[in-house]
Amino acid sequence: MNFGLTEEQQMLSNxxxxxxEERAPMSTVRDIMESPEAxxxxxxxxxxELGWPGLIVDEAYGGVDLGFVDLTVLxxxxxxxxxxxxxxxxxLAAAAISEFGSDAQKQRYLPSLAxxxxxxxxxxxxxxxxxxxDGIELTGAKEGDGYRLTGAKRFVHDVGVATIxxxxxxxxxxxxxxxxxxxxxxxxxxxxxxxxxTKRMGDLTLDGVIVSKDDVLAGxxxxxxxxxxxxxxxxxxxxxxxxxxxxxxxxxxTQYAKxxxxxxxxxxxxxGVKHPLAEMYVDVETSRSLLYYAAWCVxxxxxxxxxxxxxxxxxxxxAFTRIGIDGVQLxxxxxxxxxxxxxxxxxxxxxxxxxxGDAEFHYERIASLGGY
Amino acid sequence: xxxxLTTKEEAFRDEVRAFIGENLSPEARKDPGFLGGWLKKIxxxxxxxxxxxxxxxxxxxGIMEQVILKEEMSKAGAxxxxxxxxxxxxxxxxxxxxxxxxxxxxxxxxxxxxxxxWCTGYSEPGFGSDLASLQCKGVRDxxxxxxxxxxxxxxxxxxxxxxxxxxxxDFDTEDKHEGITCLLVEMKSPGIEVRPIxxxxxxxxxxxxxxxxxxVPVQNRLGDEGKGWGVTISALAHERSGISEVAGLVGQLNDxxxxxxxxxxxxxxxxxxxxxxxxxxxxxxxxxxxxLNGQRFLTKxxxxxxxxxxxxxxxxxxxFLAIELGDLALEIxxxxxxxxxxxxxxxxxxxxxxxxxxxxxxxxxxGGTPNIQRxxxxxxxxxxxxx
Numbered sequence: 001m002n003f004g005l006t007e008e009q010q011m012l013s014n015x016x017x018x019x020x021e022e023r024a025p026m027s028t029v030r031d032i033m034e035s036p037e038a039x040x041x042x043x044x045x046x047x048x049e050l051g052w053p054g055l056i057v058d059e060a061y062g063g064v065d066l067g068f069v070d071l072t073v074l075x076x077x078x079x080x081x082x083x084x085x086x087x088x089x090x091x092l093a094a095a096a097i098s099e100f101g102s103d104a105q106k107q108r109y110l111p112s113l114a115x116x117x118x119x120x121x122x123x124x125x126x127x128x129x130x131x132x133x134d135g136i137e138l139t140g141a142k143e144g145d146g147y148r149l150t151g152a153k154r155f156v157h158d159v160g161v162a163t164i165x166x167x168x169x170x171x172x173x174x175x176x177x178x179x180x181x182x183x184x185x186x187x188x189x190x191x192x193x194x195x196x197x198t199k200r201m202g203d204l205t206l207d208g209v210i211v212s213k214d215d216v217l218a219g220x221x222x223x224x225x226x227x228x229x230x231x232x233x234x235x236x237x238x239x240x241x242x243x244x245x246x247x248x249x250x251x252x253x254t255q256y257a258k259x260x261x262x263x264x265x266x267x268x269x270x271x272g273v274k275h276p277l278a279e280m281y282v283d284v285e286t287s288r289s290l291l292y293y294a295a296w297c298v299x300x301x302x303x304x305x306x307x308x309x310x311x312x313x314x315x316x317x318x319a320f321t322r323i324g325i326d327g328v329q330l331x332x333x334x335x336x337x338x339x340x341x342x343x344x345x346x347x348x349x350x351x352x353x354x355x356x357g358d359a360e361f362h363y364e365r366i367a368s369l370g371g372y
Numbered sequence: 373x374x375x376x377l378t379t380k381e382e383a384f385r386d387e388v389r390a391f392i393g394e395n396l397s398p399e400a401r402k403d404p405g406f407l408g409g410w411l412k413k414i415x416x417x418x419x420x421x422x423x424x425x426x427x428x429x430x431x432x433x434g435i436m437e438q439v440i441l442k443e444e445m446s447k448a449g450a451x452x453x454x455x456x457x458x459x460x461x462x463x464x465x466x467x468x469x470x471x472x473x474x475x476x477x478x479x480x481x482x483x484x485x486x487x488x489x490w491c492t493g494y495s496e497p498g499f500g501s502d503l504a505s506l507q508c509k510g511v512r513d514x515x516x517x518x519x520x521x522x523x524x525x526x527x528x529x530x531x532x533x534x535x536x537x538x539x540x541x542d543f544d545t546e547d548k549h550e551g552i553t554c555l556l557v558e559m560k561s562p563g564i565e566v567r568p569i570x571x572x573x574x575x576x577x578x579x580x581x582x583x584x585x586x587x588v589p590v591q592n593r594l595g596d597e598g599k600g601w602g603v604t605i606s607a608l609a610h611e612r613s614g615i616s617e618v619a620g621l622v623g624q625l626n627d628x629x630x631x632x633x634x635x636x637x638x639x640x641x642x643x644x645x646x647x648x649x650x651x652x653x654x655x656x657x658x659x660x661x662x663x664l665n666g667q668r669f670l671t672k673x674x675x676x677x678x679x680x681x682x683x684x685x686x687x688x689x690x691x692f693l694a695i696e697l698g699d700l701a702l703e704i705x706x707x708x709x710x711x712x713x714x715x716x717x718x719x720x721x722x723x724x725x726x727x728x729x730x731x732x733x734x735x736x737x738x739g740g741t742p743n744i745q746r747x748x749x750x751x752x753x754x755x756x757x758x759x
Contacts, residue, residue, distance in 0.1 A: 001374075001375065001671065003668045003670070003671040069373055175736060235453070235672035254754050258755070261734070273756075274751070274754075275743065275747075277750055277754055277756065278745075279746065281685075281753060285665065286658075286664075293667075301375075313654070363649070363654060367649040371630045
């Protein structure tokens with residue numbers, strides 16, 4: 001029994017925090033979020049030099065060959081700094097190809113994802129906004145040894161900067177996964193500004209896009225199971241960034257409560273302020289416990305991952321909602337000025353809520369998985 | 373990060389499971405001599421006082437083994453590992469650390485043999501959460517202390533043979549933690565009066581205890597005079613992860629799920645009602661959160677680092693669940709939830725169900741109210757100024 005980070009993981013965490021403090025302090029984050037795609041290619045290259053986009057990619061394909069717990073450690077830090085970068089998206093695309101791709105497909109896509117020259121993302125949701133096999137209505141018409149895809153994917157994270165899309169579609173009743181490149185004929189994307197200015201998402205439009213047999217992930221024989229697995233990985237990754245952000249919001253608010261003096265005392269002396277802060281602490285630490293267990297399950301206990309991931313995201317969604325609001329509220333008027341950073345964390349909490357399933361979605365999964 | 377048990381730990385868990393299989397069958401439980409037999413067998417296994425050193429009759433069980441033993445017993449709904457709860461948890465460890473040889477000989481075997489019940493005389497009418505300000509007076513008179521004062525919220529006082537009592541023997545100290553003396557007092561001593569406090573659910577778990585010129589021999593003082601405060605803080609390595617308590621909560625939740633499946637609300641199984649599904653799932657998440665927080669605390673203890681204020685996290689979750697599970701049972705059972713006797717309505721046959729929405733205060737208020745836990749977290753962990 002050891003529920004703690006290894007020395008290497010602690011080092012990864014420290015290096016990431018130092019890097020982000022130096023290269024992407026909040027002033028830089030604000031500059032990047034004003035750019036059209038909330039993306040800075042120099043920063044992305046620097047991250048790639050540290051191996052981050054290929055953190056969970058096999059060494060054989062140019063990756064660092066670490067696991068999901070390590071990725072979780074890193075994403076806590078990027079979440080903490082509200083780093084605008086497609087790290088989650090690209091890691092998930094790499095995970096999809098790593099888990100379900102043939103050797104040739106891995107050779108073809110993973111090295112460029114690992115070195116950051118390509119950026120991947122999952123393109124799952126459609127107009128129905130329904131996460132699950134029934135939400136996949138995009139249908140592939142048979143075309144030679146492959147398929148012709150016409151339709152649209154919605155709410156695709158980092159759609160404007162991604163060059164490789166993992167696109168689940170239906171064919172003969174099954175769910176298959178196409179690897180679609182942005183340069184392919186008939187592919188277009190449109191990203192939309194979102195409430196959280198540090199994130200972008202939008203539409204992927206497929207207009208008669210031809211995918212050959214080689215473009216369909218070969219190892220996903222049970223499409224619904226593969227989709228469920230990818231969604232679980234995505235859930236863990238998004239939750240990791242949430243917890244980093246929550247932790248930082250708590251830290252900022254605690255510091256403010258120590259510094260701000262009203263009625264002759266720091267406001268943190270009053271129970272009306274200190275009790276919500278204590279609740280925030282309980283929420284952060286409990287979210288973190290649920291998260292790391294889920295991350296551990298990814299490779300060590302895959303059969304327990306679905307419920308573990310659902311629990312982590314359900315709890316964190318409720319928790320971050322409260323923390324986002326209380327973080328602003330406890331700051332008083334200054335908390336909702338554009339100039340002050342705590343409001344950016346409130347916005348992140350809103351972004352994270354529906355991402356890969358909101359609290360209600362995951363509570364319902366827990367109930368179903370629990371047999372009631 | 374590793375949530376697996378070692379081979380040795382697995383072997384111990386299997387030993388516990390085998391023992392449970394042999395001794396806790398439904399038939400065995402029906403035997404009128406079951407409890408007596410159980411106590412004898414677990415005593416032979418040295419699972420009573422499992423964390424006590426072997427030289428004092430305990431099991432010398434390490435932290436991880438304690439967790440395994442308690443968790444398996446809790447999962448199986450086993451009777452307690454010894455009946456003298458306060459004695460095993462608090463009094464025995466305090467005597468092991470601070471007691472004289474005579475005190476060890478006199479008290480420890482009886483605690484292990486479930487012979488005497490102990491209670492703890494700490495809280496006073498004016499001093500509950502602010503315990504160190506206690507005023508119950510002890511005055512040295514020759515070979516005796518003379519005790520006058522009152523204790524309150526004393527669990528199990530009406531059934532106890534002995535009380536471990538904190539008295540103030542010096543009223544002139546600057547630090548209120550000084551000047552407190554710990555005495556071991558026989559409950560049948562002249563001058564002690566116990567008045568049970570009937571609580572809102574009708575039972576009398578607590579009592580007030582009055583001391584009117586109660587004479588206590590000096591040899592029953594535990595630790596030095598004026599140094600009683602430290603005596604109450606056990607230095608014995610007992611695991612504090614709370615993981616076994618979580619196993620009990622999982623059992624309660626499972627019972628609620630089954631209850632929801634077989635109880636009809638609005639013409640359909642209660643388990644199909646979205647609000648009930650959500651509440652059950654939410655409780656599931658908090659319970660699992662407690663278990664995993666417990667694993668983190670356990671990891672810290674296994675590394676030899678003392679636990680401190682972080683255990684307040686799970687006390688807050690525990691408080692939420694104590695109230696929520698009781699209320700959830702009400703929502704599931706609907707009108708029938710208002711009947712208080714088990715044969716008056718459907719859904720009362722499960723004895724692990726929270727018996728209603730009125731039983732939570734023991735858990736929620738005992739050991740520090742939720743607001744006290746929030747103060748502890750805010751001041752000791754987040755470093756906010758004290759009020």
